[in-house]
Amino acid sequence: MAITTTTTKQTFVYPFGPELPCPPLKSELLGGKGKGCAEMASIGLPVPPGFVITTEACNEYRRSNRQFPQGLQEQLKASMLLLEKVNKRTFGSRDNPLLVSVRSGARVSMPGMMDTILNLGLNDSTVLGFTNAHLGFDSYRRFIMMFSDIVYGISRKVFEQAFEVFKIKENVKEDHELSVEALKEACKVFKTLFEQHAHKPFPEDPYEQLHLAVAAVFNSWDSERATLYRELNHIPDDWGTAVIVQTMVFGNRNSNSATGVAFTRDPATGENHFYGEFLVNAQGEEVVAGIRTPHPINLYQKTQTKSTLESLEESMPEVYNQLLSIVKRLEMHYKNMQDIEFTIDDGKLYMLQTRSGKRTGFAAVRIAIEMLEEGLIDEKQALKQVEPGQLMQLLAPIFDAKAKKEAKEFFVAKGLNAGPGAASGKAAFSSDKAVEFKEMGLKCILVREEANPSDFPGMVAAEGILTTRGGSTSHAAVVARGMGKPCVVGCGALFCNPDARTLTYNDKVIHEGDAISIDGMTGEVFFTSLPTSPSEVVQVLIDKTKKPADSLIFRQFDTLMKLADRYRSLRVRANADTPVDSDVARAFGAEGVGLCRTEHMFMNPHRLNDVRCMFFSTRAEDRKAAIDRLQVHQKEDFIGIFRSMNGLPVTIRLLDPPLHEFMPNSDEELARVAESLNISVDELSKVRANLHEQNPMLGHRGCRLGISYPELSQMQARAIFEAAIVVQNEGKSVHPEIMVPLVGIEGELVHQKALIDTTAEAVFAESGQKVPYTVGTMIELPRAALLADVIAKYAQFFSFGTNDLTQTTFGISRDDSAKFVPIYVKGIENPLNSDEVLHILADDPFQVLDTEGVGQLMKLALVLGRKTRPDLKCGICGEHGGEPRSIAFCHSLGLDYVSCSPYRVPVARLASAIAAISISP
Numbered sequence: 001m002a003i004t005t006t007t008t009k010q011t012f013v014y015p016f017g018p019e020l021p022c023p024p025l026k027s028e029l030l031g032g033k034g035k036g037c038a039e040m041a042s043i044g045l046p047v048p049p050g051f052v053i054t055t056e057a058c059n060e061y062r063r064s065n066r067q068f069p070q071g072l073q074e075q076l077k078a079s080m081l082l083l084e085k086v087n088k089r090t091f092g093s094r095d096n097p098l099l100v101s102v103r104s105g106a107r108v109s110m111p112g113m114m115d116t117i118l119n120l121g122l123n124d125s126t127v128l129g130f131t132n133a134h135l136g137f138d139s140y141r142r143f144i145m146m147f148s149d150i151v152y153g154i155s156r157k158v159f160e161q162a163f164e165v166f167k168i169k170e171n172v173k174e175d176h177e178l179s180v181e182a183l184k185e186a187c188k189v190f191k192t193l194f195e196q197h198a199h200k201p202f203p204e205d206p207y208e209q210l211h212l213a214v215a216a217v218f219n220s221w222d223s224e225r226a227t228l229y230r231e232l233n234h235i236p237d238d239w240g241t242a243v244i245v246q247t248m249v250f251g252n253r254n255s256n257s258a259t260g261v262a263f264t265r266d267p268a269t270g271e272n273h274f275y276g277e278f279l280v281n282a283q284g285e286e287v288v289a290g291i292r293t294p295h296p297i298n299l300y301q302k303t304q305t306k307s308t309l310e311s312l313e314e315s316m317p318e319v320y321n322q323l324l325s326i327v328k329r330l331e332m333h334y335k336n337m338q339d340i341e342f343t344i345d346d347g348k349l350y351m352l353q354t355r356s357g358k359r360t361g362f363a364a365v366r367i368a369i370e371m372l373e374e375g376l377i378d379e380k381q382a383l384k385q386v387e388p389g390q391l392m393q394l395l396a397p398i399f400d401a402k403a404k405k406e407a408k409e410f411f412v413a414k415g416l417n418a419g420p421g422a423a424s425g426k427a428a429f430s431s432d433k434a435v436e437f438k439e440m441g442l443k444c445i446l447v448r449e450e451a452n453p454s455d456f457p458g459m460v461a462a463e464g465i466l467t468t469r470g471g472s473t474s475h476a477a478v479v480a481r482g483m484g485k486p487c488v489v490g491c492g493a494l495f496c497n498p499d500a501r502t503l504t505y506n507d508k509v510i511h512e513g514d515a516i517s518i519d520g521m522t523g524e525v526f527f528t529s530l531p532t533s534p535s536e537v538v539q540v541l542i543d544k545t546k547k548p549a550d551s552l553i554f555r556q557f558d559t560l561m562k563l564a565d566r567y568r569s570l571r572v573r574a575n576a577d578t579p580v581d582s583d584v585a586r587a588f589g590a591e592g593v594g595l596c597r598t599e600h601m602f603m604n605p606h607r608l609n610d611v612r613c614m615f616f617s618t619r620a621e622d623r624k625a626a627i628d629r630l631q632v633h634q635k636e637d638f639i640g641i642f643r644s645m646n647g648l649p650v651t652i653r654l655l656d657p658p659l660h661e662f663m664p665n666s667d668e669e670l671a672r673v674a675e676s677l678n679i680s681v682d683e684l685s686k687v688r689a690n691l692h693e694q695n696p697m698l699g700h701r702g703c704r705l706g707i708s709y710p711e712l713s714q715m716q717a718r719a720i721f722e723a724a725i726v727v728q729n730e731g732k733s734v735h736p737e738i739m740v741p742l743v744g745i746e747g748e749l750v751h752q753k754a755l756i757d758t759t760a761e762a763v764f765a766e767s768g769q770k771v772p773y774t775v776g777t778m779i780e781l782p783r784a785a786l787l788a789d790v791i792a793k794y795a796q797f798f799s800f801g802t803n804d805l806t807q808t809t810f811g812i813s814r815d816d817s818a819k820f821v822p823i824y825v826k827g828i829e830n831p832l833n834s835d836e837v838l839h840i841l842a843d844d845p846f847q848v849l850d851t852e853g854v855g856q857l858m859k860l861a862l863v864l865g866r867k868t869r870p871d872l873k874c875g876i877c878g879e880h881g882g883e884p885r886s887i888a889f890c891h892s893l894g895l896d897y898v899s900c901s902p903y904r905v906p907v908a909r910l911a912s913a914i915a916a917i918s919i920s921p
Contacts, residue, residue, distance in 0.1 A: 012057040013075040015082055016041050017049025029054050031105030031242030036354040043333065045326060045351050049086045050100070050246030051079040055107065058218045058240035062836070066215070076210065079245070087247055092206040097126035099139070099248040102213040104220060106241045109339070109355050111479055113229045113456070114220040114241060115150045117213045118283055119143035119248060123204040127187075135253050137183035138176065142252075142283060144190040144202065147209065151216045154197045162189050174292070176252065176281040210245070217243045222837070225456040231826060232460065234848070234885070237839060246352070249345040252283050258344040259284045260312070262297050262323075264331040267339070267359045268417055268477075270366030273300050274324055276340075278312050284341060284352070293469070293492065298324075305416065319349050330354050335377050336385060337367050360420040361386075361393030362553060369556040379563050380917045386560060388884040388911040394557055395903055396421040397532035399519055410528035412505035413494050415466070417523040418477035419487025423464030424517040424529040427510055429501040431458025438462075445516050447503055449496045451476035459485070464518050466525060468496045468503075486520030494525065503527075541587040561589060561909055568912035570890060571897035573651070574905055575877060577601060579640025585902040589909055592648035592735075593641065594799065594899020595877035598716060599657035601637050612673045614712070616687050622677055627715045634716060638723035638736075647733040651799060651877070651899075653778065654716050654752070656702045656741040697804075697813065702742025703752050710755055717759040724771040725763070736773045739799055744781040749794045778877070779861050780804035788861035792868035799899075800858050802878030802886075806845050809854050814846050821846075846879070849886035859893055875899060884911035891915035 014023035014030065016038035025042075027035045034052035041047040053072070060069035080091050089098035099121040104114035119139040130136030141163070148154040166182045167173070178186075191202045203209050220226060221241045230237065251259030262276020277294035279286055286292055296302040298313040298320065313320045323342060326349075330338045339357030343350045359367065368385040371377045377385070399422040404411075425443035428434040437444040438461035446462035448455060450469040459465055459479055464486035467476045480487030495504040501512040508527055510516060515529040533539075539546040540554040548554050573594030574585030578601070582593060601607070613626035641650055667681075674684040693699035706713035717738065724734040740752045753775050764770045775794075779785055780801030788798070807814050812821070821844050827837035842848075849855060858876075865872045875897040880886035882900030887908055890898050892915070900908050 010056070010069070010071065011075075012054050012060075012069065012072045013051050013079045014038070014054065015049070015051040015079055016047070017086055018044070018047065019086055020049060020082075023052065027107040028239070029056065029242075031055060031107050031244070032109060032355050033103065033105030033353055034242045034244050037244060037246065037352070040330075040351050040354055043329075045329075046349055047351050048247040048249050049083060050244060051083065052105070053214060053243040053245065055240040055242050058221060058242065059238060061215070061218045062222070062240065065833070066219070068211070068215070073211065076214070076245075077207070080207075080210075083245075083247060091121055092123075092126060094125045094129045097121060097129040099126075100210075101244075101246050101248055102210070102217060103244045103246070104217045104241045105244050106221075106235070107239055108233075108235060109358060110226060110229055110233075110235070111358065112452070113226040114223070115217055116285065117143070117146050117150050117216070118285070120147070120209050120213055121206045121248075123206065123209075125204070126206070132253065133180045134183065135250060137180060137187055138178075138252055139248075139250065139283075141183055141186045141190055144187060144194060146285075147202075147213070148190075148194050148198070150220075151212045152194070152198045154194065158193055158197065159190055162186070162193060214243050214245075217241065227826070228456060228460065234843065236842070237827070237837065249343045249348075249350045249352075250283075251279075251343040251345065252281050253346050255281055256316075256344075256347045257281055258312070258316070259286070260294075260297065260342055260344075262327065262340050262342070263357045264327045264338045264340075265357075265363070265367055267337070267357050267363055268419070270359065270363030270370070272370055274298060274327060275301055278342075278344075280315070284343070293490065316344065316347070319344055319347065322349050326351065332376065335371070335381060337363075361390035362420055364390050365394065365553075365556050365560055369559050380567065383560070383563055383567065383910065383913050383917060386910060388887075388907045388914065391557075391906045391910060392903070393420045394537050394553060395535055395906070398422050398521065398535055399517070399530050400533035403531050403533075404519075404524070404526075407526055407528055407530055410526045411524060412508060412527050413491050413525050415468075415488040415491030415493075415523045415525065416477070417487075417519070417521055418489045419465065419480035419485050419520040421464075421486045421535075422517070422519045422521065422530070422532055423486040424515065424532075425463045426513045427503060427516045428458065428462060429496070429498050429503075429512050431455040431461075433512060434458035434461040445518060447496060447516070448476070449498065451479070464488075464520065466491060466494075466516070466518050468492060468494045480520075486518055488518045488520060488523050488525060491523070491525055542584055557906075561906060564909045564913035565589070566913075568909065568916050570887070570895065570908075570912040570915070571875075572905055572908045572912060573649075573875065573877075573897050573899040574902045575881075575899050576641065576902060578637065579644050581902055582641045582644035585905055586644055586648075588902055588905040590648075590902065590905045591897070593645055593650040593652075594875055594881070594897060595739075596641060596650060596652045598634070598653060598655050601634065607633055609673060609676055613676050614709075615691070616673060616684060617677055618679060618683070618687065623709075624711065627711055631715045631719050634719035635723045635726075638720055639726050642723055642727040642734045642736075643730070643732060646727075647735075649735040649737055651737040651739050651776075651797075651875075652716075652720055653739045653741050654703070654706055654713055656705075697807070697815070703740050703748045704742065706740070706752050706755070707748065710751075713752055713755045714759050717756045718763055721760055721763040721771065721773070722767075724773070725767050725769050728769065728771055734771050736771065737797060738773060738775050739797075740775070740777045740795075741801070742780060742804070743777045743791060744783040746787065746790050746794070749777055749791060753794050774873075776873075778804075779858070781808050782857055785857040785861035787864075789864035789868045792865040792872055795865075795872070796869070797873040797875070798861065798865055800861075800874070800876040800878065800895075802849060802854060802858075802876055802880045803846065805857065805878070806850060806854050809850070809857060810845060812845075817844070817846060848883055849880040849889055851889050855889055855893075862893055862895070873897075882908050884914070887911040888915040888919065892919050 022042040030052045089096045091098045101118045103116040122140045122143045127136045127140045145159040149156045194202045251257050258278045258280045260278025266275045276297035295309040296307045296311045302311045337357045338354050341353040364386045368382040372382040425445045427447050428444040434446045443463045445464050446458045447466045465476050465480050467489045470489045477489045517526040517530040536551045536553045571591045573592040574590035575595040576582045576585045576593045610626045610629045617623040674681045728734050743749045774796040776797030777795045778801040779798050824840035827839040830836040830838040873896050877899040881898040882904030
């Protein structure tokens with residue numbers, strides 16, 4: 001049932017509930033939470049009735065100078081009347097009051113980033129309509145505090161400090177232990193505090209409360225923390241948030257009531273056990289806030305966490321079994337691990353939310369593979385359940401076992417393991433301090449009693465998060481899992497003093513800035529800095545220190561990778577400059593080297609002086625001597641790479657260094673080079689001055705260097721071919737692909753290819769052997785893309801160097817882009833509408849491929865190049881080759897391969913498979 005009005009044809013409000021028609025189940029319209037509530041109600045689950053205000057209403061509000069769109073208030077009234085009818089209660093009535101919650105609901109999960117208000121509709125009259133006076137006044141004081149905070153920005157601490165006075169006076173520890181008289185008095189004090197800060201009386205009209213609350217939730221979409229979260233997770237600003245208005249059910253009614261959060265599987269490890277936490281006589285925000293220690297959901301979890309608190313399975317077995325049956329049904333329905341919220345109101349269970357749960361990379365892989373093995377999902381669904389970037393968590397370092405054993409005297413406590421990996425750093429006791437440490441280039445661990453949404457910037461800046469309160473469903477745990485950061489929560493053995501900025505365990509104390517280490521896999525905390533060791537996957541693949549059969553993580557990772565290889569059409573290569581890089585890349589499944597940057601080989605200190613002699617010599621014989629010495633090194637490097645890549649293609653880019661990178665910087669270096677060249681320091685200084693460039697990245701580099709110094713290109717070509725013959729004689733297959741960099745003019749490639757081909761002929765004649773090879777070019781200049789049909793006459797392959805292609809297309813120096821590109825992405829005030837944020841760029845184009853500009857040049861080059869040479873092989877070797885969204889675009893273009901850093905090869909393999917599943921028919 002859609003609520004429309006006579007004043008507007010647009011529907012902004014959709015009711016839902018067990019007795020109501022199901023609205024269109026579109027998350028882009030109803031948000032994830034609204035869709036989940038409506039869908040649960042449609043399949044007969046116990047969901048309190050309510051209505052969803054659409055994301056379209058939010059965006060209209062944002063576009064209309066923070067004014068409700070025409071017709072929204074009328075639709076809200078009609079929806080509330082319908083809710084009154086279904087509940088047989090009246091909004092604003094003293095005799096039988098209807099209360100509602102007002103919650104945010106973006107189309108994708110943004111845990112804790114936006115705002116919620118509970119118990120809306122209470123005032124001095126409606127609170128008297130509760131037969132249970134304790135429930136009424138407890139809910140009223142909660143409402144005043146939440147409303148004041150969310151709508152008027154009055155800090156909760158103002159109310160919390162005042163509330164503590166009542167608990168001290170009555171000598172109680174828990175909120176629900178207070179008397180009715182104390183709660184009544186607290187409500188009066190809270191209203192007085194509101195008037196003092198807001199300079200107006202607390203609103204008594206329920207509809208005024210509703211309108212202000214809805215506007216506040218709309219506004220929270222543009223809060224600092226929500227904006228930062230969207231930036232990190234690439235969520236578009238124009239999605240907006242839905243608002244869910246739902247009949248209140250009360251987990252704080254009595255000791256037979258509770259509220260909780262749970263996951264159908266363990267979100268940290270992926271283990272197939274119902275996992276969650278709850279609080280008796282509480283409301284929802286208390287569970288995620290971590291203020292009270294939560295109870296485990298079942299006996300299994302109680303055993304695992306060694307909790308002494310009674311589980312839901314023990315205290316309310318009938319409700320637990322009903323909940324267990326529902327979550328199994330939800331996982332079967334959605335075919336994914338679910339994150340649920342529930343409330344038990346005097347023994348009756350209500351479902352408030354279901355959504356795909358945030359999980360660590362470890363959990364994501366395990367859940368996907370085990371669901372596949374259970375027959376719950378198919379292979380394509382299994383691949384799509386894992387975000388490619390999450391695989392980096394499986395490759396992240398862990399604490400060295402030996403170091404942990406040796407540091408046992410520094411071990412202080414064990415909390416709940418809530419985020420992947422291990423981290424060490426300086427203790428930071430506030431979000432601001434964590435950000436400050438980050439800006440100073442220092443690693444830190446954010447330490448809090450309990451983290452809340454305002455701590456999000458600090459959580460981003462920190463290497464890991466530690467809280468002394470809260471459970472595995474707390475805000476800190478959920479956000480850390482989403483970011484893939486090490487996190488330990490609920491470490492109650494530690495005492496955190498945020499004012500003194502200290503963390504204490506018995507007689508051991510650390511202060512802000514002192515070293516601390518946390519293990520997100522075990523929950524252990526150490527008051528020292530610990531060294532790390534490779535992850536289990538790396539230990540199996542590269543270090544060979546672990547057997548595959550000994551590692552469940554590796555076996556499931558390997559299964560996922562084999563699935564990805566089955567479905568992807570894009571080949572995946574690696575950017576590798578050394579034999580060691582090549583070995584790592586091969587271990588991670590690279591199908592060749594897509595970019596070997598030969599200038600990186602020259603950065604070795606033992607070779608750097610010869611390189612400088614080569615560039616700065618004033619006599620031809622000195623230059624030749626330096627080149628001859630370098631050829632020996634080059635040949636050995638190529639032999640190692642060819643051996644590692646036995647049978648796989650190796651794309652070698654000829655020298656492409658801006659000369660300033662090789663310039664002697666200090667007087668000592670200048671003197672050393674002058675001595676090597678047997679010239680004076682003054683003479684060398686003049687040479688250096690002559691080579692100085694105003695814009696080195698657009699200067700004497702790439703093929704221009706090879707044209708100026710043809711002997712340099714000849715040396716590299718000879719080293720390649722001689723190395724290839726050596727390895728071929730060992731019985732291995734060698735496939736060198738020689739790439740000429742920075743070609744923008746047809747003649748440049750003609751010149752360099754001729755040098756390469758004549759050198760090949762000479763080497764083959766000398767050795768009496770041949771090796772197959774190809775010559776191609778990097779497309780990294782707009783002119784090269786525009787003239788790709790001409791260039792393809794001489795190039796057997798194209799490799800898109802998107803780092804430079806982005807730089808030259810935008811006219812932005814990637815080395816200087818950090819000064820202003822982040823502002824373009826974050827957004828600035830729109831001169832035409834001060835309430836609107838203008839985003840000049842959706843993403844940093846050096847991180848995510850610019851498909852509108854750079855991408856169109858790539859598409860054009862591909863079409864033109866293959867028109868001239870139908871069998872033209874095309875790939876990408878810039879940093880974008882390991883970025884999932886960029887990989888999806890490369891798949892859509894029809895490229896043959898992507899190339900990325902060795903450790904991102906698994907990411908690229910999975911991203912390529914997902915692109916093939918999602919884009920291809």
